[in-house]
Amino acid sequence: MRGAQASDVLGPLLDSRARALRDLRISVTDRCNFRCRYCMPREVFGRDFEFLPRSEILTFEEIARVARIFAHLGVQKLRLTGGEPTLRAGLPTLVRMLSEIPIDIALTTNGSRLTELARPLADAGLTRVTVSLDTLDDEVFRWMNDADFPVGAVLDGIDAAARAGLGPVKINAVIRRGINDHTVLDLARYFRGTGHIVRFIEYMDVGATNGWRLDDVVPGAEIIRTIDATFPLEPAPSNYPGEVVRRWRYANGGGEVGVITSVTEPFCGSCTRARLSADGSLYTCLFATNGTDLRHLLRSGASDDEIAATVGARWNARDDRYSELRAASTAELPRIEMSYIGG
Numbered sequence: 493m494r495g496a497q498a499s500d501v502l503g504p505l506l507d508s509r510a511r512a513l514r515d516l517r518i519s520v521t522d523r524c525n526f527r528c529r530y531c532m533p534r535e536v537f538g539r540d541f542e543f544l545p546r547s548e549i550l551t552f553e554e555i556a557r558v559a560r561i562f563a564h565l566g567v568q569k570l571r572l573t574g575g576e577p578t579l580r581a582g583l584p585t586l587v588r589m590l591s592e593i594p595i596d597i598a599l600t601t602n603g604s605r606l607t608e609l610a611r612p613l614a615d616a617g618l619t620r621v622t623v624s625l626d627t628l629d630d631e632v633f634r635w636m637n638d639a640d641f642p643v644g645a646v647l648d649g650i651d652a653a654a655r656a657g658l659g660p661v662k663i664n665a666v667i668r669r670g671i672n673d674h675t676v677l678d679l680a681r682y683f684r685g686t687g688h689i690v691r692f693i694e695y696m697d698v699g700a701t702n703g704w705r706l707d708d709v710v711p712g713a714e715i716i717r718t719i720d721a722t723f724p725l726e727p728a729p730s731n732y733p734g735e736v737v738r739r740w741r742y743a744n745g746g747g748e749v750g751v752i753t754s755v756t757e758p759f760c761g762s763c764t765r766a767r768l769s770a771d772g773s774l775y776t777c778l779f780a781t782n783g784t785d786l787r788h789l790l791r792s793g794a795s796d797d798e799i800a801a802t803v804g805a806r807w808n809a810r811d812d813r814y815s816e817l818r819a820a821s822t823a824e825l826p827r828i829e830m831s832y833i834g835g
């Protein structure tokens with residue numbers, strides 16, 4: 493821990509299901525240079541889409557203040573997300589400001605700017621990076637990101653992150669049936685033995701624009717069977733309580749892979765994550781339909797204690813468990829877009 497004393501941290505803040513607030517995912521921008529069809533379909537997020545104006549986005553000082561308040565409430569991990577967080581100008585400066593807080597700082601990125609930013613981010617205090625890479629098949633990848641962005645450039649970014657000391661890099665791959673499920677083994681084979689860890693994510697009904705269908709979901713169990721048939725796997729224990737990934741180790745060496753099974757094996761029971769949108773609203777679930785505006789408090793002279801009290805009350809009342817309740821009845825809920833609250 494760095495900066496403020498550990499003694500400043502209050503005891504665990506529990507929600508109505510006794511889940512502690514431990515992780516804060518901060519969206520630093522709602523913009524992205526990709527148009528991944530399961531997240532920001534171009535039909536919706538096209539040329540005329542109105543992204544948040546600069547005046548409505550939290551400043552670095554406001555983000556750092558909120559992060560300090562959450563650290564005081566027991567948050568131990570910050571994850572910077574977006575949209576695409578590396579599009580936020582001066583991101584290393586924000587990381588440097590956050591690194592004065594006794595907290596672990598990670599980043600989730602599409603890797604498009606990592607070659608350029610990995611070193612400055614690491615020097616600023618970033619400790620871990622997760623890169624979204626859904627397939628190694630260049631044609632499929634360009635179709636999935638709908639920005640004609642090549643796989644090679646993302647792989648170069650992963651190498652740059654490793655050279656900057658941000659390894660082992662975690663690689664997140666969202667698997668859609670009939671789109672990239674035939675390339676699962678290629679991803680596993682490519683990263684096996686590199687130290688980097690591929691996590692295969694079940695395609696989720698995030699937001700309200702990606703046209704999600706259950707038929708398009710490839711269960712984590714099926715993904716594991718596919719890999720196991722070529723590279724025998726054995727289950728590995730979680731690294732910590734509340735870890736979302738189910739870990740599998742290569743029985744014959746070579747590291748591990750993981751699956752994130754929000755659809756077929758929900759993990760809401762141990763969910764310790766809060767989310768802050770780029771315009772300063774607090775969300776207590778990825779599938780939330782509404783948030784709590786903290787920006788108004790930040791800009792109207794509220795004290796840190798008043799903001800902490802608002803966060804505390806919201807978390808205490810939290811009873812989210814969307815993935816456990818997912819059904820036909822939840823299909824039409826006006827869920828917040830993932831690109832707005834940072835996945």
Ligand code: SF4
Nearest residue numbers: 760763777778812815
């Ligand atoms: S659905 Fe909501 S409560 Fe469940 S694990 Fe995801 S973010 Fe947490």
